[in-house]
Amino acid sequence: MNSKAIDFYYFTGTGNTLLVARKMAETFSDSGIEVNFRRIESSDPADVDLSHTLGIAFPVACQSTYLLVWKFLRALPECDGTEVFMVDTMQSFSGAIVGPLRKVLKKKGYRPIGAKEIVMPGNWFPKRINEEKNAGKVTRGLDKAAGFAQKIVDGSSRWRRVPVLSDGFYWICSRPKTWEMMAKAGEKFTVDVEKCNGCGICEKLCPVGNVTAGEPPSFGGSCQQCMRCISFCPSEAILVPDKEYALYSAVKVKEILGD
Template sequence: MKTPIDFYWFSGTGNTLLAVNRMAEIFRKSGSEVFLHKIEKTKSEEISLDNIIGLAFPVAYQSTYPVVWNFINKLPKTGKETRIFMVDTLMAFSGGVVGPLRAILQKKGYRTIGAKEISMPNNFLPVKVNPDNNRKKVGKGLLAAEEYAHSILRGTSRWGRIPLLSDLIF
């Protein structure tokens, strides 16, 4: 039987949740059990270390929100090489998330199996939003989410980083 996936997510304006739902759909189609959990309603100390863990969050101010960092910082250490992957959504540039997050998780004993940043519109901008462009961007982002989910299933996903740059920004 496949290892179940616990997908912990936070989404401010909905983009990240769209990506999470699309990825969950792909995982379920492949026969995996997927459980979605809101980060803000979950105690890190109580998560299962036997399942595969997914983390999903938006980029904000070239990092992410404190509620997400609090959740991550309080994740328990694991002696089981618990597999973990991340996905974030962003408008353009995250800088200080992917690399530092990998370092934190590896120090706690997790096996970091994949990281992906997905471009999405900024729903918060007070400028004239072009709905057609936004729809296209969301469509492209969701295709990227699908492809990423498939790569996790195939075991070809990677958690890359740009060490110096991301550490400096972090």
Template structure:
């Protein structure tokens, strides 16, 4: 079984690892030019971005060829998931992928303009998260057939919101992130960026193909990166994932 994942602060990587399979970072697969895979079961684990998935995921799936008898998709989210999985199903269908199983997991949301990290960390039950992951593990192991459906109204709304989010995200870092004087040029932000959108000489410089994953902000050792509209200065990294794992998953710097 193979699982393809995209992660900013570790939630989706943690879920992918817990399901138990060969895990493949989508940013690294793009970097290596690997687009053809075959296995008896193939899955995707990804965070909900604007009621859909990050552009990098959809672009990768559109270019790839996957062959399997059992496909599944798991979406992590923090607030409202709406029809985020429907976005994955639509894109995947264009590449000949028809899912047997989809599910979603509520976890800590790292999107600082919408959430206070202190409240997110306090209010999201790790026990409930673990129970949901265990259930998903069992479902996939049993090759259960189940698709999450939210209804036509949710699908239409999600498609509209996601289109707006896609247009906004590419310039998100360039327009929204400010770096203060505590930055020491350590390059962690550059290394954890999945989109190769950051270059550091003395301080970070942002390009125009951001995914708005906020990995750079949450991993900054100096807490030197801030959003104009952030609701808290607290940061979040999945406690089960180490920084080196995020760097290995996302670093596009040659």
């Protein structure tokens, strides 16, 4: 790594990615590198400091990542060799992010110095939560995060790309239809009015302004299914009809909101 500061842009739905980014930051700080955390959903890509190393962290969604993350990445300014690394968290597999993102960033003039995908507990409507298994996954995931950060510091990290495979996956996963389907499913969320206390946290949590607080809150047509509103509703009042699932979260709601 050339610079002594990292601006670490992250998006997290239920906290896995935040845990990973924080773990990496510990290693960076131990090596005397300054880390500035920035939330993707409330950052302007035009404000990125091109004299710092750029870190990007996000969850895998539909083999790729959320449209809101892609929107930020595609709008990054052009530069002359700013170092960039990415880390994602996922339940098991992603085919459509590491290669395609490298391509986009290279084209803008960034120097990709490392990419890592880290398995963490699944948060997409898990049937049940196995606390022990999840704890094991988190421990292993955070170990990998620390190891990856150390490699970035040492200069031995890599950003490998599997050209044909990842381009093919990207083509499939980035089709508007995929995200229209996600949004349609999000429109079907309902609220148990007996449980809802009208606190409005769901509106604050939504990274795309799709939830309007009220008694009950209402949902628009641009949900990306990050799971925040469902997972962090303090009265567990947001429901998905005809679906059996348990709620997963890796952190407290205030850590997501940054209070």
